[in-house]
Structure formats: structure tokens, C-alpha cells
Amino acid sequence: MKVDHIAAPLLAQDPDMKSNSGRTSWAVVGMLNLVSFTIGMESYAINLAAPTLIDSLSLGLTTLMWVINAYMVALASTLVVAGRLGDRFGSTRMLLLGLGVFVLGSASCAVATNGTFLIGGRAVQGLGAGLVTPHIVSLTFTVTPVHRRGFAFGLGGMVAGVAVAAGPTVGGLLTTLFGWRSIFWVTVPLGVVAGALLWHWAPRPGPQKAAVDITGAALLTLSIAGLAISLLHAGQGNIVAVVAPLTLVAVTALVFQQRGRRDGNALLPFELLGHRMFLAMTVVAASLPAAVTAMFFLSSYVLQHAGLSPAEVGLVLAIAPAVSVPCAVLGGRWTDRPRGARQVSVTGLICFLLGTMRQVRCSPVLRKTASPWPGAP
Numbered sequence: 001m002k003v004d005h006i007a008a009p010l011l012a013q014d015p016d017m018k019s020n021s022g023r024t025s026w027a028v029v030g031m032l033n034l035v036s037f038t039i040g041m042e043s044y045a046i047n048l049a050a051p052t053l054i055d056s057l058s059l060g061l062t063t064l065m066w067v068i069n070a071y072m073v074a075l076a077s078t079l080v081v082a083g084r085l086g087d088r089f090g091s092t093r094m095l096l097l098g099l100g101v102f103v104l105g106s107a108s109c110a111v112a113t114n115g116t117f118l119i120g121g122r123a124v125q126g127l128g129a130g131l132v133t134p135h136i137v138s139l140t141f142t143v144t145p146v147h148r149r150g151f152a153f154g155l156g157g158m159v160a161g162v163a164v165a166a167g168p169t170v171g172g173l174l175t176t177l178f179g180w181r182s183i184f185w186v187t188v189p190l191g192v193v194a195g196a197l198l199w200h201w202a203p204r205p206g207p208q209k210a211a212v213d214i215t216g217a218a219l220l221t222l223s224i225a226g227l228a229i230s231l232l233h234a235g236q237g238n239i240v241a242v243v244a245p246l247t248l249v250a251v252t253a254l255v256f257q258q259r260g261r262r263d264g265n266a267l268l269p270f271e272l273l274g275h276r277m278f279l280a281m282t283v284v285a286a287s288l289p290a291a292v293t294a295m296f297f298l299s300s301y302v303l304q305h306a307g308l309s310p311a312e313v314g315l316v317l318a319i320a321p322a323v324s325v326p327c328a329v330l331g332g333r334w335t336d337r338p339r340g341a342r343q344v345s346v347t348g349l350i351c352f353l354l355g356t357m358r359q360v361r362c363s364p365v366l367r368k369t370a371s372p373w374p375g376a377p
Contacts, residue, residue: 025143025144026144027197027201028139028143028198028201028202028203029140029143029144029152029155029156031194031197031198031201031202032136032139032140032156032198033155033156033159034190034193034194035095035099035132035136035191035194035195035198036136036156036159036160036163037159037160037162037163037166037190038163038187038190038191038194039102039129039132039133039163039187040159040160040163040164040167041163041164041166041167041170041187042106042125042167042183042184042186042187043071043129043167044163044164044167044168044171045167045168045170045171045174045183046067046068046171046183047068047167047168047171048168048171048172048175048313049171049175049180049183050064050067050068052175052179052180053067053118053180056179056180057112057113057114057115057118058115059115060115062232063115063119064115065232066115066119066232067115067118067119067122068122069228069232070119070120070122070123070126071122071123071125071126071129072126072228073123073126073221073224073225073228074122074123074124074125074126074127074129074130075126075127075129075130075133076130076224077130077217077220077221077224077225078126078127078129078130078131079130079133079134080217080220081213081216081217081220082094082098082130082131082132082133082134082135083134083135083138084213085131086134086135086138090204091134091135091138091139091142092135092139092198092202092203092204093204094131094135095131095132095135095136095139095198095202096195096198096199097131098127098128098129098130098131098132098133098135099128099132099191099194099195099198100128100191100195101124101127101128101131102124102125102128102129102131102132102187102191103128103187103188103191103192103195104124104128105121105122105123105124105125105126105127105128106121106125106184106185106187106188106191107184107185107188108120108121108124109121109122109125109181109184110181110182110184110185110188111181121184136156139202140152140153140156143203150334150335150340150341153335154328154330154331154335155328156328157324157328157331158324158326158328160328161321161322161324161327161328162321162322163321164292164320164321164324165318165320165321165322165324166318168313168315168317168318169315169317169318170183170186171183172312172313172315174186215259216256216259219252219253219255219256219259220252220256222248222249222252223248223249223252223253223256225245226245226246226248226249226252227245227246227249229241229245230242230243230245230246230249233245284345284349288352291352291356320355327348331344331348
């Protein structure tokens, strides 16, 4: 099924963006990478502060899980509608709005006095990150010349790797030296600086006619929230708390699907689902972050309960993303070659699978050393 009319807006550069000089375009890419680094670093830094949060705010395990999941639910719920809002109001405007929301959420988390306040702040952070993330990709795509896009996205991958590496390390050091609140405070000046420079450099095209599917966005949010609630209650013996949210997910997903087939302005154009490459990349894009986040979250608990300090755990967890930094640059250059994108994707997935399998084989040894959950046997 053809999807050319859907991809056309992405492939057409805005005249205002074409007028940017090469130097300004790369300055925009640099600021976009700073935004990506700020959001990515904070997302992984919070994992190292989890045991400290339990002690400082007297959090239970369920509350702690919602501190993590409130961010993820808000992020996932916002991504698709944020892309449509960018089509309507402009990518730069939505990115700056999202960055402001993220900074506000970070400041709210930094002054939180209880678990509920912290969860609310994390949800605001996720909302801001969801508004920002699609437009980092679209602006990078638009302001860079065709023959340099692979390098630009490779550079972005390198920065993401640095953020993942720096997140646990910086989070552990900040928690050890200044307390968990400093993890949130440090993102505020970074976000303000990046936003100010993007306001000055980034192009701001005029608004376009693009409908926003509010009902579809609400249905998507309900589905994601229901799935998160069900997963949080899994294994606790409460069947109703697992089945009821899953029922909500099934109903909302069915309504979402039926509306998508009838409504030409649906949040998700369902003809995309007939595109095999889109489906394959969607599965990859969903699987990799889930696997990485789960490994980081569990490993940080295990290692800290094995006797390592937050700073030491951060250094251990930084090894894998540190290795990914040069690979991202090389992969970006490789992608610019004919058929390079397919070769890079397959090679990277094979390496990731082998590494994950090895880590899973090592996990029984870690489980004998310490239990990752407070109060667990």
C-alpha cells in the first residue's frame, strides 16, 4: 500500500529552513542534540536515585514504580499527537513549548515533598519530553542536506549514547554528593540554554492546516495507562487489578482502530500499517528502549544491594552506552552509503541480541548476590 502522500510533508523542506546557512543549520543540530542529551540523561539518572527516594520520601514499591511509569505513560501518550501538532503549528514552536514544560516538570520534581507530588512532576516531564522528541528528529531531518543526514543522525545517536552513559554516572555522583533533588535541578539550566539558542537559530515556519485528533489522543492515553496499571499489578495476586485494565485496553484499542479506518484525520493513519518497513521499525523502536530501560532499572537495584555505591553503579552501567558512542558515528557514516541503513540495522540488532542474551545468562549470579526489591527474600 502506498504511503507517499503521508511521507511527502516530511520529505519537503520548508523554504525558511532552506535559507539557513550551513553553519546555522549545524548549530541547530547541535542545540537539538543538547536537548536530546538533557532529556536522555535525566531519564536514566533517576534510576540510580530510586533506593534514596524510598528512604527520603518513604515510598512504597508501587509508588516508586509510578514515579518511573508516570513519565513513560505521559511520554508515550504524547508522541503521536505531538507530531500532528507539529504539522499544525510548526516543529520549532512545539519543541520549544515541550522543552519549557519539561523544565517546569524538572523543577517540580526537585521541590517534591511526597510521592504524589513527585509522580505529578514526572508526568509533566513526560508530557514535555513527548512534545519535544518527534521534533528533534524532524528538525534534524529538515535542516541537514541529504548527503549528510546519515552523519547527522549518527551524531544524534552518539549523543544519545553519551546521555545513557552519563545518566547513571551523573545520577550516581549527584545523589552521592548533593542528594537526589540535584538530578532534577541540573536539567533546568541545560534546558533553558538550549531553548534560548533554538529560539534564536531554529527556523519558525508559519502554521499549516492539519487537523488534530483529540479523541484519538484520549483513547491512546487510556490504552497506555491501562496497560501500565495492569503490568504494575501483575504478580501481586490481584486478578481484577490486572484483568480490568487489560479489558479497558482492548476496548479502547478497538474503538481507536475503528475510528482510524473511518476518519481521514485519524491520529494514526492506518494505511501505514500496510507498510512492512514501517511495521518493522516500529517493533524495533518499541523493543530496544524497553529492553535497555528494564536492564538499567533492574541492574541498578541489584548492584546497589550487592554493596556498590550509587556512583560505582553508575560507572558500571556506563560501560555499554560508552561503547555505543563511536559505533553511532560509524553507523551514521555507513548509513549514507547505498543499502547502508539495512546493513547497519541488522548488524546492530544482532549485536544487541547477543549482548542481552549474555547479560540474561549472568543474571542468576547477580540474583544470588542480592535481591533487587526492598523487603524481598
